[in-house]
Amino acid sequence: GNSVTQMEGPVTLSEEAFLTINCTYTATGYPSLFWYVQYPGEGLQLLLKATKADDKGSNKGFEATYRKETTSFHLEKGSVQVSDSAVYFCALISNAGNMLTFGGGTRLMVKP
Amino acid sequence: GAVVSQHPSRVICKSGTSVKIECRSLDFQATTMFWYRQFPKKSLMLMATSNEGSKATYEQGVEKDKFLINHASLTLSTLTVTSAHPEDSSFYICSAPFRGTKNIQYFGAGTRLSVL
Numbered sequence: 604g605n606s607v608t609q610m611e612g613p614v615t616l617s618e619e620a621f622l623t624i625n626c627t628y629t630a631t632g633y634p635s636l637f638w639y640v641q642y643p644g645e646g647l648q649l650l651l652k653a654t655k656a657d658d659k660g661s662n663k664g665f666e667a668t669y670r671k672e673t674t675s676f677h678l679e680k681g682s683v684q685v686s687d688s689a690v691y692f693c694a695l696i697s698n699a700g701n702m703l704t705f706g707g708g709t710r711l712m713v714k715p
Numbered sequence: 716g717a718v719v720s721q722h723p724s725r726v727i728c729k730s731g732t733s734v735k736i737e738c739r740s741l742d743f744q745a746t747t748m749f750w751y752r753q754f755p756k757k758s759l760m761l762m763a764t765s766n767e768g769s770k771a772t773y774e775q776g777v778e779k780d781k782f783l784i785n786h787a788s789l790t791l792s793t794l795t796v797t798s799a800h801p802e803d804s805s806f807y808i809c810s811a812p813f814r815g816t817k818n819i820q821y822f823g824a825g826t827r828l829s830v831l
Contacts, residue, residue, distance in 0.1 A: 639822075646721070646808055646825035647759075692758065696820075702749065703810070703820055707758045 605630045609693045609706035616683055616713050624678040624709045626667075626693035634695040636660075636669050636676040637703070641690045650678075650691070683713045718742060719811050721823025728799055729831055736794045736826045738765075738809030744789035745811035749820070750782075753806040762807075765792040799830040 609626040616622060628634065638650040638660070651660030653669035653676065660667050667678045676693060693706040718741040728734050738748055746767045751759040763784050764772040771784035781803075783795040792811075796803050806827050810820040 647810075647822040649819065649821070652819070702761060702764065703759075705759045 605634070605695060605697055605704040607693050607695055607704055607706035609691075609709050611707065612690075612710035614709060614711045616711070618685055618713055618715050619682045620713075622678070622680040622683045622687075622711065624691055624693075624711070626676045626678065626706055628674050628676065628693070628695050630674075630695055630697050630704075632698045633671075634697045636667070637694045637696070638665070638667055638676070638678050639692040639694060639705075641692065641708075643689070647692065683711070685713045685715050687711060688713045719809065719821045719823045721809055721826055723826060724824060725827045725829075727829045727831065730800055731798055734796045734799055734828060736796075736807055736809075736828075738792045738794070738811070738823050740790045740811045740821075743811075743813055745792075745813075746789060748786060748792040748809055748811045750784065750792075750794050751808045751810065753808060753825075759808065762794075765794075765809075767792075796828065799828070801830045804828055804830045 606629045635654045637652045639647045640650045641647050651662040653660040656671035658669045665680045667676050690708045690710045692708045694703045720739045722737045748765040750762045752762050753759045762777045765784045765786040767786045773779045786792040806825050808825040809823045813819050
């Protein structure tokens with residue numbers, strides 16, 4: 604079946620540091636890949652997505668590139684802010700349906 | 716943009732009572748909606764797929780008599796936690812796929828259920 608593995612947190616960074624949150628997946632076919640963000644006390648928000656190999660999703664300074672050869676979709680940001688503190692979920696949807704498979708989530712804490 | 720509304724955002728109830736959570740797609744129709752449960756400091760677990768006009772599809776290990784799902788219209792799905800117990804306390808989130816944007820799911824804000 605499908606699965607998503609992402610690095611365990613918490614990840615603690617200082618403001619303006621570089622962020623990488625690793626995500627790898629297992630899926631049949633060509634899944635679509637997503638990063639969702641959950642701010643404290645809130646639901647999930649779509650952060651970015653990529654639907655085919657070599658696509659780069661980007662939003663709010665975050666980027667992730669769909670790497671089929673390494674089955675990865677690592678999330679990066681060049682300079683994090685305190686307001687980026689949240690839990691980040693990597694997820695996929697297989698081309699067979701609409702159900703999301705989530706990774707375990709990575710909590711990011713950015714200190715001023 | 717597409718919005719999914721979930722209500723209530725927070726509910727506290729006594730053990731043994733039932734709680735209904737609503738999930739509405741506000742500006743689009745959703746023949747399918749999904750219900751997730753999030754345990755503290757854990758990821759989201761898909762509970763069931765809600766299908767408009769037919770029975771919900773439950774994931775393995777989810778009690779269908781405990782978590783009643785009704786999808787009576789193209790914009791509304793409800794999850795009823797029956798005879799709630801403290802172990803049912805959790806964060807419940809619904810989502811709906813938006814047609815025309817391939818595989819994009821929009822999520823409700825979630826409902827935090829606390830059973831005393």
